[in-house]
Amino acid sequence: MMILIRQELFKLFKKHSTWISLIVMMVIQIGFAVMTKIHPDVFNPQETYTTGYYATTLLVFYLIAASSSIITMEFQYGTIKNLLYREYSRGKILISKWITLLVYSVAWLVWINISSLLIKFILFPKVDLGANLGHGYTVLTSTIVVDLANLLTVWLILSIVILLSNLFKNSAAAISVGIIGSFVTNIMSGMSAQLVIKWPWLKWNPLNMLQYPDQILSPSEIHLTRLTLTQLFSGNLVYIVLLLGAGYLVFQHRTV
Amino acid sequence: MKILSVSNLNQSFGSRHVLNDISFDIKSGTIVGLVGPNGAGKSTIMKDILGLLDYQSGTITVAGTNTSFQDHRPLKQVGALIEYPGLYPFLTGWDNLKLFATSTVNVEKVVSGLHMSSYIKKRAGHYSLGMKQKLGIALALVNEPDLVILDEPMNGLDPQSVKDLRDLIKQMAENGTTFLISSHILSELEKLADDLIVIKKGRIIQHTSMKEMLNQDSHFIILKTSDDRAANSLVVNAGYQVTASQPLTIIESESDEVAKILSLLSENNIEVIDFQHNEGNLEHSLLTVLAEEKV
Numbered sequence: 001m002m003i004l005i006r007q008e009l010f011k012l013f014k015k016h017s018t019w020i021s022l023i024v025m026m027v028i029q030i031g032f033a034v035m036t037k038i039h040p041d042v043f044n045p046q047e048t049y050t051t052g053y054y055a056t057t058l059l060v061f062y063l064i065a066a067s068s069s070i071i072t073m074e075f076q077y078g079t080i081k082n083l084l085y086r087e088y089s090r091g092k093i094l095i096s097k098w099i100t101l102l103v104y105s106v107a108w109l110v111w112i113n114i115s116s117l118l119i120k121f122i123l124f125p126k127v128d129l130g131a132n133l134g135h136g137y138t139v140l141t142s143t144i145v146v147d148l149a150n151l152l153t154v155w156l157i158l159s160i161v162i163l164l165s166n167l168f169k170n171s172a173a174a175i176s177v178g179i180i181g182s183f184v185t186n187i188m189s190g191m192s193a194q195l196v197i198k199w200p201w202l203k204w205n206p207l208n209m210l211q212y213p214d215q216i217l218s219p220s221e222i223h224l225t226r227l228t229l230t231q232l233f234s235g236n237l238v239y240i241v242l243l244l245g246a247g248y249l250v251f252q253h254r255t256v
Numbered sequence: 257m258k259i260l261s262v263s264n265l266n267q268s269f270g271s272r273h274v275l276n277d278i279s280f281d282i283k284s285g286t287i288v289g290l291v292g293p294n295g296a297g298k299s300t301i302m303k304d305i306l307g308l309l310d311y312q313s314g315t316i317t318v319a320g321t322n323t324s325f326q327d328h329r330p331l332k333q334v335g336a337l338i339e340y341p342g343l344y345p346f347l348t349g350w351d352n353l354k355l356f357a358t359s360t361v362n363v364e365k366v367v368s369g370l371h372m373s374s375y376i377k378k379r380a381g382h383y384s385l386g387m388k389q390k391l392g393i394a395l396a397l398v399n400e401p402d403l404v405i406l407d408e409p410m411n412g413l414d415p416q417s418v419k420d421l422r423d424l425i426k427q428m429a430e431n432g433t434t435f436l437i438s439s440h441i442l443s444e445l446e447k448l449a450d451d452l453i454v455i456k457k458g459r460i461i462q463h464t465s466m467k468e469m470l471n472q473d474s475h476f477i478i479l480k481t482s483d484d485r486a487a488n489s490l491v492v493n494a495g496y497q498v499t500a501s502q503p504l505t506i507i508e509s510e511s512d513e514v515a516k517i518l519s520l521l522s523e524n525n526i527e528v529i530d531f532q533h534n535e536g537n538l539e540h541s542l543l544t545v546l547a548e549e550k551v
Contacts, residue, residue, distance in 0.1 A: 007355055015346050077343035082356065082395060085306035087332040256308045 004088060004096035005103070008070070012104060015251045021062050026115065029053040031118045046131070050143045052112040053119055059108050060154055061201060064182055066104055067158045068165045068174035070097050071251070080256055096101050098244065101158065109147055116143075135219060142217060149213035152236045157182055159243035166250040172246040185210070193224040203227050209235045257322075259284045259403050259434045260305065265314030266497055267300055267458075274300050275458045278314070282436060282451075284402070287429050289449035289466070290438040291385045291542060298438040299339060303407050305436075306336055318403060336403035337409060341392020345381030349391050352380055353501040357398045366394045370417070385412040393421060397428070404428075406437045410444050422448055446470075446538040452543055469541050475508040477517060480530035487526050494520055508533075 012018055032053040038044040051057065071094075074080040083093050120127055129140040137145065161178040168174040185207065192207040202208070203226040212232040214222040225232065260282040267275035275297050282288050290298050303309045305316055310325040317323065321330040344351050353363045367376050370390050375383065380391060396404055410418055425435055425448060439445045445452075452469050453454045454462040462469075480503055481487040488501045496517065497507040504550060506517065514533065521528060 008356055009345060010351075011347070014344075014351060073344075074342075077344055078340055079344060080342065081306075081308060081336075081338050082342045084308055085328070085331060085336050085338075089326065089328060157292075186410070194270050253310075256303070 001092060001096060001099075001118075004092060005099050008096055008100035009103065012066070012100065017065075017074040025055055025058055025062075025112075028058060029055050029112075029115055029119060033123050037123050045127050047138060049116055049120050049124065049127055050139065050146070052116045052143075052147075055116065056147065056150060060157070060182060061110065061179060062108065063101070063105055063154055064161055064178040065175045067101050067161045068168075068178040069171035070101060071162065071165050072168045072171045076171050084256060087149050090252050091229065091248065094248055098162075102155075105151060105154070105158075109151060111149065112202075113144070133217070135217065137217065145216055146213050149216050152233070152240075153210045153212055155240050156206060156243075157185060159240045159247070160185075163243050163247040166247060166254060196224065196226055200226055204235065204237045206231075206235075209239060212236060222226055247255040258282065258438060259318065260436065261315075261317045262301070262305065262314045264318075265301070265304060265311055265316065267297075267304060267309065267311045273458065275311070276303070278455075278458075278551060280453055280463050282403075282434055284434050285429055285432045286450045287425065287435040287437065287448050288451045288453060289445040290436055290453050290455065291440075291442070291445065292455035293546065295488045296455045298455060299407055300458075301337070301455070302338055302407055302436070302438065305405060306338065308332065308338070311349055333402040334405065335396035335399060336405040336407075337396045338405070340411075341388050341395070342435045343380040343383075343388060343391055343395075345376045345379065348378060348402050349376040349380050349383070349387075349394075352391060353394055353398050357394060362398050362400060364402075366398045369397075369420070369427075370394055371420055374472070386414055386417060389413055390417060390421075397424070400428075401433065403434045406435065408439055409437060410439055410441045418444060442538040442542060445491060452538075454542065456546055466538070469545075470535070470538065472541050472544070476534040477506045477514055478534060479504045479506070479517075479521075479528060479533040482527035482529060486524070487521055490516060490520060490524055490526070512518075512535060 021143055035183070036045050036048045036053075048054070053148065056101075059119060060085060067194065074083060084090060120129075126140070130138050133142050161174075161181065164181065165174040166178060168177070189207040189210045192202070192205060196208060197201045208227065209232055211221060211225045212229070213224060215229060215232060219229075226234065263279050265275055265278040266273070270399075278301060280349075288299065292298055297450075300309065305310045305318075305323075307323060307325050308329045315322060318330040320335060323330040336521060344355070347355065350363065350367070353366065354360070357363045367373055370393065372390055372394065378511060380388065383391065389409070393406065393409050396406060409421060413421065421442065425437075429435060437445065437449065446466065449466050451465050452462070453460055476499070478486065484504050486501065488504055489529045491504070491506055492498055496513070497509070499505045501527060506513075508514065518528060
């Protein structure tokens with residue numbers, strides 16, 4: 001399994017797009033930080049820090065693109081045969097791709113947090129990371145906790161994207177569908193809250209689970225989601241496992 | 257020792273039955289050609305061996321261990337190129353090889369064996385068709401597998417590359433590597449293969465050695481003489497089978513026939529101006545076998 005993960009990471013780091021996306025991310029972070037420095041009345045320095053200077057929003061698109069293409073790329077380039085005829089089972093190959101995506105997600109998150117801290121110390125020394133935000137969180141701890149919660153909900157979206165990417169043999173199509181799908185999901189997630197009020201059993205729908213990061217900092221949102229934080233956390237995990245499992249079954253029988 | 261054994265293999269796609277009770281064994285260190293018309297099932301057999309398709313019934317063993325769609329473990333010592341080379345265009349040729357290679361020495365060896373050094377550090381997306389094909393073959397050979405399965409490996413290769421590949425395959429076979437090769441370039445297969453498996457409409461219609469296959473074909477003696485008409489009468493009267501009078505074409509049924517015919521013509525003062533000896537060739541032999549066999 002380690003060999004397969006190493007090979008997946010090798011491919012990822014040899015892609016120009018991986019490094020271009022890093023440069024784009026840095027430019028956007030610095031640009032956003034400079035804008036915040038110039039217009040502190042428009043952009044709150046403390047809030048922009050918690051968003052990683054816009055990096056966390058961009059990260060969702062990066063991860064959708066990576067998870068859409070990690071399987072479809074193999075079909076597009078015909079390399080799937082090279083992967084599948086070796087001694088490894090289809091299951092191991094797919095799981096190695098999931099783990100690679102997880103490593104990639106965590107690496108981005110670590111990078112965003114480190115770069116945001118650097119930017120803060122250079123441009124916004126007055127922002128107090130220890131300032132109390134209520135509910136037992138400081139600026140620093142809330143950023144970390146919300147980032148981790150976001151990682152979980154992003155993975156719920158990614159597991160849908162991975163399942164859908166089994167339908168495509170072209171990366172560009174899969175990425176487009178993934179990104180459009182994430183917009184649709186976000187819009188529907190907002191509608192979900194209204195539907196839950198009308199039909200309480202709908203609180204278990206996957207879109208409701210996406211409210212988990214918001215509810216961490218605003219516990220009053222429980223009136224909208226009708227679920228506790230533990231239920232939201234577990235719900236996300238269960239949906240991720242179910243969706244990845246469905247993708248696993250489809251991949252097992254996919255024709256080469 | 258058998259490196260590959262296929263037994264009663266049956267494969268269907270929906271209601272279409274594409275392989276019917278395919279059975280054959282391949283000995284270690286041999287080069288076996290898999291030939292047949294388009295759609296006969298050659299690539300399907302190869303894909304079944306490689307665990308890329310889920311077949312309905314049959315057994316496939318590699319080096320004595322069963323392999324299947326679900327269990328690929330015996331394929332550790334197998335290298336393959338199926339249909340077209342699968343390459344990552346954003347990686348250099350070197351990185352494509354390094355990705356799957358067990359050692360850098362193996363990469364160096366195969367790059368040198370196929371004379372790819374001049375472009376191996378360039379991105380594969382910029383390669384010509386022939387260069388991609390060579391890289392695909394290199395990927396199949398890079399880990400010095402015991403069994404190599406090549407589907408149309410000569411596609412897109414220039415004459416020098418074809419020769420390089422032929423030399424490399426022969427050298428590897430001498431060192432014990434077994435090859436199963438499908439190719440429509442029969443002249444090349446004739447130079448390479450020890451054995452042949454002929455397949456038609458999903459059934460094996462012949463599994464024989466190359467020598468036997470070629471022996472099935474007639475050998476001809478083609479003569480240009482000072483008097484073709486007289487020469488024709490002479491050989492016909494002497495009991496030889498003539499298939500054409502211009503140029504005079506005689507079927508050679510025994511190995512010492514050439515000497516006898518030349519002697520006969522000489523005794524009758526007919527001068528031989530030109531002489532050609534046509535050996536049986538794979539193309540002719542194969543087309544004859546395929547035409548005769550009613551499946």
